[in-house]
Amino acid sequence: MDGHGAGIELRDLTKIFRKDWREVVAVESLTFRVEPEEFVCMLGPSGCGKTTVLRMVAGLERPTRGSVFIDQKEVNSPSPEVGMVFQEFALFPWRTVRKNIAFGLEIKKVPPEKISLLTSEYVQLVGLEGFEDAHPKELSGGMKQRVGIARALANDPRVLLMDEPFGSIDAQTRNLMQRELLRIWESARKTVLFVTHSVDEAVFLADRIVVLTARPAKVREVIDVPIPRPRDRTSPEFIGIRVKVLEELQEEFEKTGVLERQAVAKAGSG
Amino acid sequence: MKLLRRLFFSASSIAIFLIIWHILAWLDNQSRPVVIVYPLDVFENLFNSFLEPDFRGFLIQEEIYSSLKRLFFGFVLALAIALPLGLLMGYSSIAMSSTKPIVEILRPIPPLAWVPVFLALFGNSFGPVMIVFIGIFFPVLLGVIFGVRNVPPELVDASKTLGARPMKIFSKVIFPSTVPYLMNGIYIGLGVGWMCIVAAEMLGVIGGGLGYRLIESATTGRYDSMYACIIMLGILGFLTTELARISSIKVREWMGMGQE
Ligand SMILES: Nc1ncnc2c1ncn2[C@@H]1O[C@H](COP(=O)(O)OP(=O)(O)O)[C@@H](O)[C@H]1O
Numbered sequence: 001m002d003g004h005g006a007g008i009e010l011r012d013l014t015k016i017f018r019k020d021w022r023e024v025v026a027v028e029s030l031t032f033r034v035e036p037e038e039f040v041c042m043l044g045p046s047g048c049g050k051t052t053v054l055r056m057v058a059g060l061e062r063p064t065r066g067s068v069f070i071d072q073k074e075v076n077s078p079s080p081e082v083g084m085v086f087q088e089f090a091l092f093p094w095r096t097v098r099k100n101i102a103f104g105l106e107i108k109k110v111p112p113e114k115i116s117l118l119t120s121e122y123v124q125l126v127g128l129e130g131f132e133d134a135h136p137k138e139l140s141g142g143m144k145q146r147v148g149i150a151r152a153l154a155n156d157p158r159v160l161l162m163d164e165p166f167g168s169i170d171a172q173t174r175n176l177m178q179r180e181l182l183r184i185w186e187s188a189r190k191t192v193l194f195v196t197h198s199v200d201e202a203v204f205l206a207d208r209i210v211v212l213t214a215r216p217a218k219v220r221e222v223i224d225v226p227i228p229r230p231r232d233r234t235s236p237e238f239i240g241i242r243v244k245v246l247e248e249l250q251e252e253f254e255k256t257g258v259l260e261r262q263a264v265a266k267a268g269s270g
Numbered sequence: 271m272k273l274l275r276r277l278f279f280s281a282s283s284i285a286i287f288l289i290i291w292h293i294l295a296w297l298d299n300q301s302r303p304v305v306i307v308y309p310l311d312v313f314e315n316l317f318n319s320f321l322e323p324d325f326r327g328f329l330i331q332e333e334i335y336s337s338l339k340r341l342f343f344g345f346v347l348a349l350a351i352a353l354p355l356g357l358l359m360g361y362s363s364i365a366m367s368s369t370k371p372i373v374e375i376l377r378p379i380p381p382l383a384w385v386p387v388f389l390a391l392f393g394n395s396f397g398p399v400m401i402v403f404i405g406i407f408f409p410v411l412l413g414v415i416f417g418v419r420n421v422p423p424e425l426v427d428a429s430k431t432l433g434a435r436p437m438k439i440f441s442k443v444i445f446p447s448t449v450p451y452l453m454n455g456i457y458i459g460l461g462v463g464w465m466c467i468v469a470a471e472m473l474g475v476i477g478g479g480l481g482y483r484l485i486e487s488a489t490t491g492r493y494d495s496m497y498a499c500i501i502m503l504g505i506l507g508f509l510t511t512e513l514a515r516i517s518s519i520k521v522r523e524w525m526g527m528g529q530e
């Protein structure tokens with residue numbers, strides 16, 4: 001684990017999808033930076049363009065305008081330097097847990113003995129001992145997501161992009177996973193750009209929170225979270241920042257309609 | 271318990287079938303000419319044809335061997351061409367648009383329509399193999415194309431973020447996720463192939479075969495032998511497709527991809 005974190009810079013990042021006759025502006029003139037080894041959460045109503053932003057940072061999607069820089073180098077295509085944990089896991093169903101984690105290492109032509117050592121290490125890191133030879137369909141959502149995280153980490157990227165990784169996990173497991181992730185981040189010193197629509201999650205995890213507007217995604221507000229870790233969700237500082245973020249977000253949710261207001265309630269409590 | 275019940279129902283349906291067959295044979299035996307032979311006579315003939323050569327001097331296992339050999343070579347040939355072509359057509363839109371019109375014109379032609387062409391082109395020994403080839407070729411080709419087109423895009427994306435370049439994406443993501451569709455194509459193809467081989471053998475073949483034995487028995491009025499061939503064809507057809515079906519399921523299980 002020596003791929004030290006790299007800085008990310010989004011400059012005037014814009015994405016317009018053209019579908020038939022319609023144009024959907026998903027992301028508009030998004031500009032912000034993530035410092036090396038920083039943990040930044042992107043928060044915004046669902047459908048506002050968060051996944052699209054991550055995909056552009058990962059090099060999976062070309063910006064319509066503007067660019068992404070990783071350590072001052074413009075992103076043009078996907079690279080093993082930038083790992084991604086997908087919202088829907090995206091595990092290879094025919095590969096066992098161990099083989100999923102080994103995927104990037106195989107591509108890098110790491111010798112087999114070393115692969116087996118490294119995969120064991122990452123299996124342990126995400127607490128999946130005993131499931132090394134299981135296939136993804138035998139795992140619960142939380143376990144699948146841990147494989148996704150281990151797979152991305154094993155490749156030793158300098159930047160880790162995470163797209164609502166704990167969205168489909170029950171609250172109990174989620175809290176556990178959040179603490180695990182912080183532990184991993186602290187020891188591996190990656191730069192993390194983490195997407196969520198849960199205010200609580202963002203305040204618990206992030207050094208800084210980038211609150212996005214409703215579609216098209218623009219930066220509405222950047223909020224510092226100067227609380228030392230481990231954070232106590234019931235402390236006054238925590239609740240203070242949470243309320244502040246919630247207020248910012250509330251107005252954006254209101255733009256997206258009544259249905260989304262229920263999501264706010266959920267995000268606020270989750 | 272469940273298995274026992276299923277066995278019971280299977281056994282009774284076979285028994286009822288044999289009884290009806292026997293009654294029909296009895297009715298038919300009341301006047302000349304007799305076309306429907308008693309089931310017992312047929313089974314006796316089938317049993318004996320493993321032990322005694324028929325009027326042409328052939329044991330039935332020799333005919334089975336000839337037919338299976340044709341099926342096998344046709345199958346291998348079809349796989350060897352349909353698999354790479356299907357991968358290419360599914361992957362590259364240039365390959366797809368340049369070959370699709372030909373495939374779409376050739377595909378709906380019933381495989382048996384090729385019988386006279388192939389017998390004339392390839393002769394009576396290799397022609398039948400080519401007919402099996404055509405029968406298996408299209409189901410496998412379409413299965414593979416469909417498989418490639420159905421590769422979940424997020425898996426391709428995931429492999430890219432892990433450093434995979436086009437060749438690796440192809441070998442480590444696209445090909446494996448195509449395998450279940452390939453297996454399904456093989457399963458369907460073998461069923462078609464089995465029909466083709468019999469028809470081809472009936473129309474002209476060198477070196478025996480069940481279809482050939484069937485038509486020879488029929489034209490010389492040896493109806494018990496004819497029915498014995500039909501039963502043997504049923505059993506073998508069932509066994510081959512069942513083998514393909516089970517291996518398809520096993521491969522899916524082994525690949526952790528469940529059933530569909
Ligand atoms: N490939 C695409 N083609 C067309 N529209 C898309 C595509 N991907 C996303 N969109 C649209 O862009 C908007 C933002 O999507 P997304 O980035 O997934 O939002 P989020 O992750 O914040 O929920 C949505 O309106 C979505 O329908």
Ligand SMILES: [Mg+2]
Nearest residue numbers: 050051087163
């Ligand atoms: Mg999303």
